[in-house]
Amino acid sequence: MSFSHAVAGLLPVVALFGGDMADALADTPETASSRSHYARSHAGGSSGATPPKQPVVIGKKEELVVTATGLSRASSATKTRTPIIESPQTISIVNREEIELRASPTIADALSYTAGVQAEPSGIDSRVDEVSVRGFGAGGFSSNNNFVDGLRLPSGGQWTRTSFDPFALQQIEVLKGPSGALYGQTAPGGVVNLVTKRPTAKSEGEFFLQGTGFTDLSNWQGQASGDLSGRLNKSGSLLGRAVAMAKYGDTQVNGVQLGRYYFSPSMTWRYAPKSSWTVLAQYQRDQGGSTYQFLPATGTLYASKGRHIKNNANLGEPHWNTFDRNQALVGSFLEHHFNRFFTLRNNTRYTYIDTLYRATVLSGDTLSKCPATIAGCIPGETIARRAVEGRGRSQGVTTDLQLEGHMTTGPVRHLLLAGTDYFYTNWNHSRDLVQSSLVLPVLNIFDPSSRGSSGFAGALSPQVYTSTVSQQNGIYFQDQLKAGRLRVTVGGRQDWARDNTLNVLKQTRYITNSSAFTWRAGGVYLFDNGLVPYFSYAQSFQPQVSDPSTSLTGEPFKPTTGDQYEAGLRYQYGKSIYITFGGYQITQKNTTTPNAAGAMCGTSTCLVQTGKARVRGLELEGRANLPWDMAVIFTGTRSDARIRKSNTASEIGNYMPQGPKWMASLFVDQRVRHGLLKGTGLGGGVRYTGHSYGDTANKLSIPGYTLFDMFLRYDFGEAHPRYQGLTFSLNMRNIANKRFVATCTAVAACYYGQGRSLTARLEYRW
Template identity: 35%
Template structure:
C-alpha cells in the first residue's frame, strides 16, 4: 500500500506526508493523523475543516463560512489573510495571494486528509510551526465503479454529486477517475448563501509495473460564498444593554456582499523505478485563481456607535488573480551499508507565483441597529489603493536519510530554502524586494517493538517569511521555530487499530510586535511558546463497531513582546483543551441488517478572546449524530442504494466559537442536517 491509496476502513498504516516516502506510521518520528475517505463519508464533512473535527492538535471550528478555512495547528494559526489553510495537495503547495485569494478544496474530490503536526519545513519549505494539512486527491481505480448522490437538508440545501472510475483499456494500462459536485445552500446568517461547482478529472497511464503517470485536473467555481463577518463580544458573548445579537444577524450590506472564487489546476504525478535501488519522481502543477471580494464589516477596534445598539461599519473590496507553478523533483535510493538499511531521498522543490491585486482601503458605511437592522442605505465605495503585482519565487534543496538497524528507525533530514518576493506598484512604477533564506532540519528516532509498540523522539525546525519592513525600511527576517517532541505509537499486527500519545514543546522567534517608538510599525522582538499533550485512538473493534477518540491539552504563552503587558498571555482563539469521541455501529444481521448508527461528542475548551486576555470564550460541548441504511439489505432489488442522515451540533447550541478582539467574535455553526440518497454500481 502507498500513501495515496484508499484506506480500507478508518485505520491507515502507511503515509507519505511525514517523509515523502511510503512509510509506516509507526516509523515516522513525528505525530501524523490520517483521515480516510470512510471517515469523511461517515461524518458527511462538507469542508476539509469539517473532516478535522475529531483530530488531535487541530482547531478548525473557528468561524462559519467557506471563504477561508482557518485552521489552528498546535496553537498556531490566524484569521483572514493570516489564516493557516490546508496548504498541501498531492505533495505540492497550493498558491495563495496577498489578500483574499486562497485556494479552498472541496473534500468530495479527496481520498484522504492528513495532518503532520509540528514543523514540516524540512520537506515542504516555509510552513507554520504547528504543522501542515496535506490532502490527497482521488485517483483512477483498477476496478470499475460508478456512484451518484443526491443531497438535501436544512437551510434549503440542494446538492448533487457523482464519482466515476475504472480502467479504459482491457489490459488496465489506462484508467480514469471523474468527480463532480454541485451545491447550493443558505447559511445561518440572513442574506448569506454558498454555491459551488466542482469537476475533478484524472487519467492514469501505467505502461509497465515500474512506471506510473497520473494526470490530475481540478476546477472549482464558488460564484457566491458566505462572508458573514464578525460581531462584538458585547451582545454575542456577553449581555448588552440593547439585548443579544441574534445568530442570524447580518452585519453587512446585501447589495455589497460578494466573494466569488474560481480555481483551475492541471498537473501530474510521475514515478519511474529503475531497479531495486533507484526511483525518481516528479510532481508538477499549474494553478490559477481569480477572486472578487466586496464586503461590509464591523469596526472591530471600535464597534459601537453613540448608543449601544448601533454598530459602526466599514466597507472594502478587492480583485485578485494569481497564477502559480509548483514543482517537486525527487530521487530515492534504497540500499544497505552493512547491517544498516537506508532510504535516501534527494529533492528539489520550486514554487513560483504572480499575483495581480487591485484593492481598496476602508470606507465608512452608515451604522446599523442590530435590534432592527435597516439595509441598503447609500454609502460611497472606498477608493482603490495603488494596484500591485507580486512575483514570488521559492526554491528548496532537501535531503533525507531513513535508516533502519534491527528495531531502530532513525530519520535525519535537512533543507535549504531561498525565497524572493518582488512587489511592483503599477501606479507609481515603484518596487520593493524581499530576499530570504533559511536552513531547517529534523532528526528523530523510533524503536519498533515486535508487538507494535513504537516509542519515538524528534527535534525539528521551521521557518516562515514575514512580509513587510520596519520603521527603518529594512525588510523583516523570517520567523524561526524549533520543536522537541516525544511520544509512543501503538499499532498491533493483525488488529485494525492505531493509538498514539505525544508531548511537544515549540518555540518561535522573530515574531512581529508593535514598535513602541513608532506607531503603525512593527519590530521583530517577539517570541512565543506552545506546549502540549495529544492523544489519538482509532480502531475497528469488530465487524460492527468503529471508534475514534482524540484529546489535546495546549499551554500557549507569549514569551517576549514589545508590550510587557502581553508577556505571559495565551494565544488568541486557541482552546486550552479539545476532546472528541466518535462511535459508529453497524447492525450485523437480523431485522436491522444494513442499518448503521453513529454519534459523536466534541468539547472545545476555553480560549482567550483578545491578545491581552481581558476576556475568555467559554468552553462548549457539541453533539453530532448519523444514521445510514443500506437499502439492499432489505430488498436485493435495491442493491447499491444507500440512504443517510447526518446532524452536526444536533441540539442546536448557540455559542461563540472564537474571538480575536473585543469587537471581533464569531458565532459557531448551528444545527446542520444533511440527508443523502446514493446509488453505486
C-alpha cells in the first residue's frame, strides 16, 4: 500500500477536528503547555487515577523537559501525591512529551529507553503491549501486571487481552519490584500503569497527520489524530476532553494490514475546592491482521544454506490472518476533599473485550530432509504449518475505595492510606486447530508465497474451550512517615482470590481459592546536597490458575510468591538532573517443576511446586537538561536471572528465559535556538540488548543486538511566529534495519524484533 492510499482512508477523521471546533479555540493561541516538549516536568501528580497536573511554562520562554524528575509524582508508587524521590521503591516515568518526541507507535516502544525494561521480549506483536520488567513479564500474555489509571485490567485467556495506543496516554509509569502490598496479585518484576488523558482547565488542542514506512519503506501506514480539551462553562467547574485517532495500512510483515480506531470522551466536574468527579469512556477497534508469527530457528537464529529469512517475510496465509478486537472501557473517578485531614477517593471501571484471531503458524523446524509426501519440498527451505482460530470475550468490573488521612504524632507527620478494592472478570476463550496434514507447507522460507486457505474453516477441530470467573478482594493500609529529612513507608495488604473455571469440552470444573498477606517497608533520607539513599523490602503473590489434574497431588496449585530487597542512591539537582542507581534481588518461589519420581498425570509428567527463581540486578537511569539546550536520557541494566531450584537437575543454575544479562541506552535531544537553523531539533538514540536464552535448558542462545534511532524536528513557530504551533518531524527507528531475533522459546517459535521504520508527521497545536 502506498503512503497516499493509506492517508486517503483517514480523511473522515480529519474533518472531525476541523471547522467550527478549531475556530472556537482560536482565542487561545498559546502553546499547549501540557504537551510542550520544552515544558518543565515539575507537575502536581495524581492519587488513584487522577492525572498529573500539567507542567508550567514561564512566559513564552520554553525549557527542555526532564521527564520523571524526583519532584514528579506517579500515582502507582504510593497511591498518593508523594514525589517519587521520596518513594522507597524505584519508579520510572515516560511522559507525554517523550512519547511524542519519539513518535512511539506502541507502549513497548515508549518504554525502550527505560532501565530494567525489555521492550517486546517476544518480538513484534500488534495484539498486545508486551514488556518485561526485571526479568518477569509485566503485561500482554505473560502476567496481569498492566494497570490503567491505577486500576487492574481484567484477567483472562489468550484472546481476552487489551492493548492501548500511546496517543491515548498522558504518561506511563513503571513501578519496579513486587507490588502486592498495594495492588494484590501481580508478578514480582513490576507494575506498568498507563495514565490516560483527562480534561484540562486550559483550552488547548492538537491535530496531526503522519505516515509510517517499514523495513525497505515499501509498506506504508497512515494515521490521523486529534485532541481537544478545555472548559465547558465560564466558571471552569466543568471540563471536557475528546481524543480520537485512526490509522490504517501496512505493517512490517508483508501482506498484513491493520487498522485501529480510537475515541475517548471525558468530562470532569469540579464541584468543590480540591474535589472532582471525572467520567471517562474509551472505545478502540482493532481490525485487520496480526504481525505476530512463529518463525523457525533454522533460518532466523541459525543460517540455512548461508541465508536468513527477511524480517518482513510472511510465512502464514494472507487470507487466514485476522485480528479483530472491540475494546470498551467506562470509568468513574471521584475525589472528595473533606478538609485538610481527610480525602476520599473511589475509582471504578467497566471493561469489555471481544476478539477474533486467525493465523497460520509453523509446525516444527525447517526440514533438513524432505519426505516423499511433500511435493516440491526443498531441504533447508521447506517447513510444515498448521492453522488456528481463537475467539475470546471478557467483561469485568474493578473498583478501588481509598481514604487518605493526615496526622502528627510528636515530631513525626503521617500520611495514612486505607483502602479496599475488588475486581470481577467473566471471560470465555476458545481455540480451534487445523491439523498440519491439512495445511500445505511453505516450500521456500526465503521467498514465501500463499498456498491457499479455502478449506481451513471446515477443517477446524476443537482444542481448548474455557469459561472462567475470576474475583479478587483486597484490603490494604499504608503509613508514610516524615521526620525531618527521613521518609519511611510501611504498608500491608490481605487478599482473597477465587477462580472458577469450566473446561467446556470435558465438562469438568475446577476452583482455585487463594489468599495471601503481603507487605512492604522502606526508607529514604534527603540530604541537603541532593543525594538520597534509599532501601526497601516488598512482597508479591500470583495465583496459579490451572487444571489440578496436572498436579501430583491432584490439588490446585498454590500462588507463586515473590520478594525483593533493594537499595540505592538517587541524586536530584533542581529540576535539571535526576539520576538513580540501585541494586536489587528478587526471589520467586512455588514455581512448577516436574516431579522427581517421574510420575505421570495422563500423558504428561505430574508437576510439583518446588521450583525457585532468583534475579539479581543493578540499574542506572539518568535524565538531564543541559545548559546548551540539550536533553539526555541514559540507562544501564545488569541482570543475573537464574533458576535456583528445579527437579530437572540440568536446569539448576541456568539462566531464566528472556532475561538479557546487559541492557543499555542513550537518547539525546538537541535544540537550536539561534541562527539560520533556529527552530530545528535533532537527536537520536542507541539501544543495546545483551545475550539471553530462550529456554530453561539454555540450549537456545539468543545473540545480543544494538539498534540506532534518530529524529529531526522543525518548529515553524519558533522561526516564524505567524506559524506558531506548527511542527514537522521525521523519526527513524532501527536505522540500519538490523535483522535480530528477540527470542526463541522453541525451534519452531522464534520471533523477530522491530525492523526499520520511518515516521513523517505534520502537527498543529493551539
